[in-house]
Each structure stands twice: as C-alpha cells, then as structure tokens.
Amino acid sequence: MERFYLDHAATSPMHPSVIDRMMSVMAANFGNPSSIHSFGREARHSLDEARVEIAASIGANRQEIVFTSGGTEADNTAMIGVAHSYQHRGKHIITTEIEHHAILHPAQFLEKEGFEVTYLPVDKQGLISLADLKQALREDTILVSIMFGNNEVGTIQPIAEIGSILQNHPAFFHTDAVQAYGVVKINVNELGIDLLSVSAHKINGPKGIGFLYIRDGIKHKPHQLGGDQERKRRAGTESVPAIAGFAEAVKIAQQSLLEKNARYESFKHLMIDVFNQAGIAYSINGSPEHTLPHVFNISFPGTNVESMLVNLDLAGIAVSSGSACTAGSIEPSHVLVAMFGKNDERTKNSIRFSFGFNTTEQEISQAAEETVTIINRLVK
Incomplete structure (x- = not known):
C-alpha cells in the first residue's frame, strides 16, 4: 500500500543533505569541542560555523544562541530561567490559552511557586487581542510569552505589534517559534523579540536538538548544571553532529x-x-x-x-x-x-x-x- x-x-523527515552532513561530521569530528587539542578544535570549528549560520537566520549574534535538546527545553529555559532571574522585579507573566504545553506546563509550575500568570484568550481565528495584552500588562510583569505561529491551526500572532508594545515596557518578550521558524522570515531585532525557541526536527533536521535565542544582556538561571558549555548557560557536551545537521537544515530552509x-x-x-x-x-x-x-x-x-x-x-x-x-x-x-x-x-x-x-x-x-x-x- x-x-x-x-x-x-x-x-x-531529515533532508538527505542533512544526513550527509551529519555522517561526515560523525566520521571526522569526534572530538570534544571543549578540548584544547586538535581533535577538540576541529569539533569546535564545526560548532562555531553552525552557530554563525543559525544566528544569521534570525538576525542575531552568535553569542546569543544557546543550543538545547529541542523546543521543549528552550521553552522551559525561557519561562523558568527568566522568571527565576527577575522575580525581584515582579512575579507576573503573560501568555496565551493556545500555547504548546511546553509553555503552559512551565507556567503552571511557576504558579505553584507563587508567580501569577495571565492567560490571554483568542478569537475564533486563534488571534489574541492587542487591547487585551495592553490591559494585562502591569508594572510587575516580567515576561510575555506568545507563540509565533500555532502548531495546530497555523494562526500567526501579530508579533511585530506585540514587540512594539513591549518596547515601552520592561517585560521581556519570548516567542515559541518552533512551528514558524523555517517557513516565516524572522528577524528578532526588527520584531522586538528578546527570547525565541526553535527545534530542528520541524525543519528536516535531526531530533534532539534545538536552540534558544537570548538577547545579549538578559540573565537566566540555568536548570542544567555541570560544565561551562554554552558560555555557562547550558551544561553538557554539545552534540556536534546534530548541531551541524541543524545548521544544514537551516541553510536549506532559508534558501527555499x-x-x-x-x-x-x-x-x-x-x-x-x-x-x-x-x-x-x-x-x-x-x-x-x-x-x-x-x-x-x-x-x-x-x-x-x-x-x-x-x-x-x-x-x-x-x-x-x-x-x-x-x-x-x-x-x-x-x-x-x-x-x-x-x-x-x-x-x-x-x-x-x-x-x-x-x-x-x-x-x-x-x-x-x-x-x-x-x-x-x-x-x-
């Protein structure tokens, strides 16, 4: 059949070029990118090249990209890491009723810790109201997390308008772009985005790898502790073949x-x-x-x-x-x-x-x- x-x-499915890229890296660059010898430096070079490619795809700097295990970890890191780092400024968070559970469940977790979360409703097209967002904003709001494009119905939120509203507010703007990345042109500076989550397996890359864009200067408490990888923001030896494959998938997605x-x-x-x-x-x-x-x-x-x-x-x-x-x-x-x-x-x-x-x-x-x-x- x-x-x-x-x-x-x-x-x-993984793109054939992604598979080829990963196979070549697995065969040739097996070193630990944290090692200072030649094998480590070769792996580090592959890692650095991938980071530059991925950062450029959203108009970011390479040091603003933190590799994660996927979209869920990126969402969790954005929500919980920022909330814990800035709770001295306030404990109010805004999100929507239609977020992925990788946002909704961390929001519920934070509510149990004493944070207050406002869940914005949507209309019959799946769109939030900008008036509702403005009304929900408070002095103690520290984070607004609104997904870029919905994974179930495809509705794209007014991201540029949200970013513009938050330019005059100290709250950080996070967007789950897992479903939108690779099919919608995204520039974090033009859109006023402070944090952005992406997963490779949605754009014909490998599973188990993603990234979180964190605008330079924004603090977050890492929930994975250990070594100094990812500039001390996410411990654990980086999966160089997966990251290289991710970068190849990004390049293909941007070109097409x-x-x-x-x-x-x-x-x-x-x-x-x-x-x-x-x-x-x-x-x-x-x-x-x-x-x-x-x-x-x-x-x-x-x-x-x-x-x-x-x-x-x-x-x-x-x-x-x-x-x-x-x-x-x-x-x-x-x-x-x-x-x-x-x-x-x-x-x-x-x-x-x-x-x-x-x-x-x-x-x-x-x-x-x-x-x-x-x-x-x-x-x-």
Whole structure:
C-alpha cells in the first residue's frame, strides 16, 4: 500500500543533505569541542560555523544562541530561567490559552511557586487581542510569552505589534517559534523579540536538538548544571553532529523559503478544489490571512476525529488531530476549545494536514480524494 505522510507539523523527515552532513561530521569530528587539542578544535570549528549560520537566520549574534535538546527545553529555559532571574522585579507573566504545553506546563509550575500568570484568550481565528495584552500588562510583569505561529491551526500572532508594545515596557518578550521558524522570515531585532525557541526536527533536521535565542544582556538561571558549555548557560557536551545537521537544515530552509511557501499554499487550494467538487461540508480553522503556509486544519461536520484518523491511517494517509505531544488523548484540543468553546462540534471533528519538502501534488490530490471517500462513508 502506498503511504502519504502529511503530518510534517508533528515532525519532518531529515533532508538527505542533512544526513550527509551529519555522517561526515560523525566520521571526522569526534572530538570534544571543549578540548584544547586538535581533535577538540576541529569539533569546535564545526560548532562555531553552525552557530554563525543559525544566528544569521534570525538576525542575531552568535553569542546569543544557546543550543538545547529541542523546543521543549528552550521553552522551559525561557519561562523558568527568566522568571527565576527577575522575580525581584515582579512575579507576573503573560501568555496565551493556545500555547504548546511546553509553555503552559512551565507556567503552571511557576504558579505553584507563587508567580501569577495571565492567560490571554483568542478569537475564533486563534488571534489574541492587542487591547487585551495592553490591559494585562502591569508594572510587575516580567515576561510575555506568545507563540509565533500555532502548531495546530497555523494562526500567526501579530508579533511585530506585540514587540512594539513591549518596547515601552520592561517585560521581556519570548516567542515559541518552533512551528514558524523555517517557513516565516524572522528577524528578532526588527520584531522586538528578546527570547525565541526553535527545534530542528520541524525543519528536516535531526531530533534532539534545538536552540534558544537570548538577547545579549538578559540573565537566566540555568536548570542544567555541570560544565561551562554554552558560555555557562547550558551544561553538557554539545552534540556536534546534530548541531551541524541543524545548521544544514537551516541553510536549506532559508534558501527555499519563498518557493516552498508558494507550493504549500497551492496544496491548500488543491485540497479545497477536491472538497468543493465533491460537495462535502467543511470549514477551515485558523486565520485566513495570517497563517503558516504548511499547516491546514479543517473541520468536517458530521464526522468524529478518532474515526477519521483511523480510517485515514488504514488508507495509508498520516495526518493528525493537532499536537503530536498529546496524541492518544481523548480530550479535545485545548487550542480549538480556546477558539470555539468546549461544546463546539469543531473540537471533535477537526483534522490537521501539514506539508513538507517532499510532499507532491499527486499525494495531496489522492489524500483529498480519499478523505472525501471516508467522509461520505462515515456521514452515511
């Protein structure tokens, strides 16, 4: 049976060039980058090259990049590390109801430590209100964490406007850019971002590696203690092959940004055309104007998400009901609940299709047609 992978927002296959780069580094640069001998210096050179490449992709300086084990660690470090370092200035944090659990769970952890967290609501498109943000800001607000693009519905928040608002406030601005990085142009200085989280496996890089951008001068208490790696900000010997592969994935993503985004948008139009021709009922979740090009979340009235996922999988089509990190949960998506309310049918019948570099028009067309067949069978 032919299989189609349309769940790139959950994770993406490694690009062949990334694999080649990692294999060459594993074979030639096995030294510890903290060692002063030639083997260590060679590994350090690979590490430094990668850091420069990655920093340039967001308009940062290389010393502002801290390598982590992925997006979750980067989010945790930003939330908890900054909160602990600046609690003398205040203990109020602002985030949103639709964040990834890598933000929501640290926020709940900090609440148990005596911090106060404001969770901004979103409208039916998944967008926060800038007026709500302004109203929530207080003198003791030390951190605002608002995701760049939502991993389930693809809605892109007004990041530039948020950064502009916070320029006149001492609170730091963190954004979880795990889903947006590599498909949206990001410059931390132009957008007023102080901290930014990224994971490599979302952009055809290896799993287990990511980075946290921390604007120079911002303090954070490391929660991983040991050696002096990452300028004493994150202990542990760096995974040089993974970091080198990450940098290769970044280079490819930056070079193909415009071309692949246009292709992803064409995939959405192709699916819509198939659905319209078949006459099935559907509605698109998220913002029609401000959305990630590779994420397509669709509600199919009269269906059930579990039945849809099982039937699509049996047909060889890999999709998702939302965040892969909550796969298997019988609870409705917290993102869709925040957008529509707990009792809305869309929280129980929405499917996320997401595209990648190796997705083809034929796969999209066949997947859309198979989806129509399954919906007609389930609705009857």
